Amino acid sequence: MKIGFFGAGHMGSAMIQGFINSGEVSPTDILVKGGRSQTAANRQKEMGFTLIDDLHDIAEAELLIVAVNPSAVLPILKALPTSVTDKKIPLVSVAAGVNLPEMADVLGDEYPLAHCIPNTPVQVNEGLLGISYGEQLSSADKDTIDQALKILGSLVEIDEPLLGIVGSVAGCGPAFVDLFIEALSDAGVLYGLNRELSYQIAEQMIKGAAELALQSKKHPGELKDGVATPGGTTIKGVVALEKHGFRNAVIEGVKGTME
Ligand SMILES: NC(=O)c1ccc[n+]([C@@H]2O[C@H](COP(=O)([O-])OP(=O)(O)OC[C@H]3O[C@@H](n4cnc5c(N)ncnc54)[C@H](OP(=O)(O)O)[C@@H]3O)[C@@H](O)[C@H]2O)c1
Incomplete structure (x- = not known):
């Protein structure tokens, strides 16, 4: 499975490490778009994922994970190219404080979205991931998300207002x-x-x-x-x-x- 990441900071790289450790996702099948500094490029040297520059390249992914600072989430969604939005690649944000209705306001009610709060033990595949699904998520898209995230630990579905606790x-x-x-x-x-x-x-x-x-x-x-x-x-x-x-x-x- 190809997984696209926005951000390879603490949480992004913990999740990437968990996918790689599992042996179920090849490092080169993890496509990462980093931020302004060298963080993602430095992690790429250690972890061997595919660093991308051109946003269109992330359209190869079957799942997108947004692991950036909360203030960067909506600008990233607004900047997604049509090659991604037309394909409606399921997208999971792990940012605290940016909720599903706010994301749907940018991408539309039909876009397959989930909001997940993982913890750092995902890097050893013993994470606890609270997750809320967008209302319009098809069972096939939900399966794609669950299949990937279960590699990282236990997935617990929860109403979005309780994701904070x-x-x-x-x-x-x-x-x-x-x-x-x-x-x-x-x-x-x-x-x-x-x-x-x-x-x-x-x-x-x-x-x-x-x-x-x-x-x-x-x-x-x-x-x-x-x-x-x-x-x-x-x-x-x-x-x-x-x-x-x-x-x-x-x-x-x-x-x-x-x-
Ligand atoms: N840490 C946790 O235990 C934890 C737990 C649950 C949820 N979260 C959530 O995870 C998200 C990330 O947290 P973190 O602890 O990983 O923070 P972090 O270490 O600061 O990492 C955030 C990364 O996002 C990158 N970034 C910023 N703008 C970007 C853009 N436009 N495109 C691509 N990448 C961009 C930054 O890249 P540069 O370094 O290049 O600027 C940075 O490396 C937050 O929203 C947080 O709420 C974290």
């Missing part, structure tokens, strides 16, 4: 988890683990706990209770975390992203 929990969440990894590792080092081992233990623990929650489908409270022996060390740690406002700190963190 998906972006906060799933899109900003990796940064929160990274802080948690650092904090746990600091504690490990405090009690004598070497730094590298401490990171490895914290990272694998978080991966395993998430996998157990996903596979068992048990309530997180039940899983927590399964670790907390009555009168034991875990419950003492839980009490200490709650005393320091752990749960509230996390909720405030998400609220901070929504302001």
Whole structure:
């Protein structure tokens, strides 16, 4: 499948990396139109995708992904050549804050559109991608979009007004988890683990706990209770975390992203 990208910044290149890692998309089948700086050209040297200059070349793609700063989305849609718009190549924007009605105002109600908020684990094919589909999307175009994006992780359909909170929990969440990894590792080092081992233990623990929650489908409270022996060390740690406002700190963190 040929996939056209506008933008190969942080999110664009994370998605490109995921497609390449999967082995399901050849690097040269990823066509990228970059911005004004050398970002895309630099990434091209590392990743081997096809860098394009002439916008008409992107019409070879079967799917278009717009991964640019929100302010650049509508100008890009306005500048799409007729070779793209006539073919009605399905287009997915991953930009926060530019919604489907705004995009349809530019491209017309009939144009196949989707709005997706991915997170950075797409680069290791473990992403969470919230997605809202345009009303006029045919099942064939929806299949094209889903088939490609499922390569990058789990696709969750959601009403567009809720994409913002998906972006906060799933899109900003990796940064929160990274802080948690650092904090746990600091504690490990405090009690004598070497730094590298401490990171490895914290990272694998978080991966395993998430996998157990996903596979068992048990309530997180039940899983927590399964670790907390009555009168034991875990419950003492839980009490200490709650005393320091752990749960509230996390909720405030998400609220901070929504302001
Ligand atoms: N980062 C995340 O975790 C995340 C999560 C969900 C959604 N998003 C969304 O993804 C989008 C990109 O975010 P980012 O973090 O990847 O930002 P970024 O690193 O700044 O990348 C944006 C890229 O867009 C390129 N660009 C700007 N105007 C362009 C144009 N007219 N044509 C082609 N390329 C153009 C820029 O190229 P130059 O460098 O050459 O200027 C830049 O490399 C944003 O809308 C954001 O809301 C990001």
